[in-house]
Amino acid sequence: MIEFALKTAEKAGRVAMRHFRRKMKTAFKSKQDILTIADTEAEKLVIREIHRRFPNHGILAEETGEHNPKSDYLWVVDPVDGTVNYAAGLPFFSVSIALAYKKQPLLGVVYDPFHNEFIYAEKNRGSYLNGRRLRVGDERNLINCVVATDLGHKRSRLIARRIKNLIPVTRAVRILGSASLGLSYVAANRVQAYIHNDIQPWDAAAASVIIREAGGNLLNFSGKSWELYDRTAIASNQSLSKQLLEYVR
Structure with a gap:
């Protein structure tokens, strides 16, 4: 199944790159959340590929929601994670595809098509x-x-306070704009930690497998192991994740 996920992510990435840095219409889902033609086309492609190969599996996709929700197998899809970056021409976005069984992620692919x-x-x-x-x-x-984070769509003074508290005790704090890439960068040791206070399943499902299989820790802000529908996340190694809990609670 991992080969299927890799090939499907690559196809979706080609769709994104076809429109990248070209004039396109955008729609607003909220004041700070937008939708592009790449989101729509890439998601349709991924859903079509899953239906063709695994017709009885469920799908949870960012733009179109749930498909066949009664299935124990669930594909969790973000066709363009980092749409604001993408629409602005910033080359930091990804395709995220995960497969979960009974809400437990089994595999994950995060594909950065700009850097292949x-x-x-x-x-x-x-x-x-x-x-x-x-x-x-x-x-x-x-x-x-280096601790990475993102603002999400649920913004408050609490987020600013958390970032402010982290600045003097870390080498740097970076706001990246793509949660799945930011989380995956922990596994690659490009950043040493990632925190998010309003994360969605399609942001973290694929990266959760990547982090844990790289020996990392993924918790929610209560200090419990992150689960598919948790809305907060801390990713790092065992030692740092415990320290970071003090700054997010």
Whole structure:
């Protein structure tokens, strides 16, 4: 199934790249959330591919919601994660595809089509970036770490306070604009931690497998292991994730 997910993500990525940095219409889903033709076309492609190969499986997709929700198998799809970046011409966005069984993610693919990077994992089979095995970093001191985050659509002074609190105790705090890539970058040790206070299943399902198979920790803000419908997330190694809980509660 991982090969299917990789090939489907690549096809969706081609759709995104076909429209990237070209004039296109955008629609507003909310004040700070937009929709482009790439979101719509890429999601249709992914859903079509899943229906063709796995007609009895369910799908949870960002733009069109649930399909066949009674199935134990659920594909969780974000066709363009980082749409605001994408629409602005910023090359930091991804295709995210995961498969869960009874709400437990089994495999995940996060594909960055601009840089042609496939980050992927299957449960009990490790995490990889274009075939190279991934492992989270072993840093234990926050002051040596780059911590990534995103604002999400549920914004408040609390988010600003959390970021403000992290700035003096870390090397840097970065707002990236694509949750699935930010989370996956923890597995690749490009950032040492990632936090999000309003995450969606399609943002984190694929990356959750990638992080855990790379030896990382993924928690919610209560300190419990992250589950598919949790709305908060902390990703890092075991030591740092416990420290970060103090700054997000």
